[in-house]
Amino acid sequence: MLISAALMLVMFTMLWGFGSKSHQTKQKNRCQENLQKLYLAMEIYAQDNHGDFPFFPAALNSATALDVLVPKYNSDTALFICPGSKDSEIPAGKPIRDRKISYAYYMGRRIADKSEALLSDRQINTQARAADEFAFSSTGKAPGNNHHQYGGNFLFGDGHLVTSPARVPFSLVLTQGVVLLNP
Template identity: 45%
Template sequence: MDVPADAEGETVPIDRMDSSPKNACLGKVFTAPTVNTRRLICKRCWFRYRLGLPFAPVPDIHGKMRSPVSRLLLQPARPRLVRASGKSAFSLIELLCTVAIILIVYSLYFTSGSRHYQARQKALCQQNLEHIYVALKMFAADNNAAFPVVTNAATSEAPLSLLVPRYTSVTEIFICPGSKDKKLPEAKPFAQRKISYAYCMGRTINDGGDQLLMSDALADTRPKETGHKIFSANGKKPGNNHHRFGGNLMFCDGQIQSSPAEASAPLVIPPGVTLLNPKP
């Protein structure tokens, strides 16, 4: 008498079934390969069967006594989801908190409205003004110590455009890195375009280190008393090259100072000098 075929299509003789305690099924399962699929089977029964040793018949899912490797007894193994322990699990709340911290740090250090970001941009802006001053000095050397002048100029682009391309071919220095102004074509005059800096037209190289020559775009072009607003105080135009964190001031001797949004000293505009803002 035989039992139904096992997983590999073999017939299991009844004389190899032995229900003695020493051959009893241990009930411990493992994954064993078969022709059609992988199945869970008692480890002891499987190896006793494969070695030709007696093994205990066990009931299948229908209650009938079958070979432990019978297809009717064993069901295909299903994928099991393993849940991480409480200590190692990374919960949704922890993930959201991590993302929130990353966003906060990013906004503090890398957005245009952050103090740290604008501090770095001010340093780069200062380098721009230093390069512009070199070109202005060369212009003054060729023009009786006078800096560029264009009669009836309404904005700073017209006089400063005279520096290009003879005294400098690098136009990116006229765009403040803290602003959102568009890049200028290289080595081409920009009188019809927009730059980022204000300019005191009518100055000479001999006017002294306390006289303003250039600066970041200003809130307006009127003379200022100490404490008056010279740059944007809320991050909105005009005068917001560095959002609400002030800007740079360059004087006739080439020195550059960082200033808050409010003037730390009076800003005087003498006769013959016109303070020009860039185009809005």
């Protein structure tokens, strides 16, 4: 009886727990909502800055580059944390530059770069990718595991979103002046 109960608990956790595919699918949907709201802030920023999205030449991570959005363009710092990750919350309205956020940022893009990736879930590294290469964790272990081994989201320069498996079905090019900054 005790063994049966333990097995049922294990099965329940596998099917509906934090790392389960169904749970992560729901989290990816919530993640998309965050990215969509961040896009609005970035779009307004770009309109105020001659079409340029945030750019900070000395940035070593995405939080440093995106810090200019807080609080003028976005005071809801919860948007910088993917619901599928285990990253800690950031106090509302506080600078994010010294915090860990969940999203990678393609710094150097302009609002005219509509068909290029702008933000994504944390990736496995900061390199360009050909189609069918891994952008996200294939094992569920860091790096690139906001949604465990179930891929992640990409936000493009025109505001549209694409959910991708761990192996991206499209290329992710880093044109001159564009740098992928992971958290």
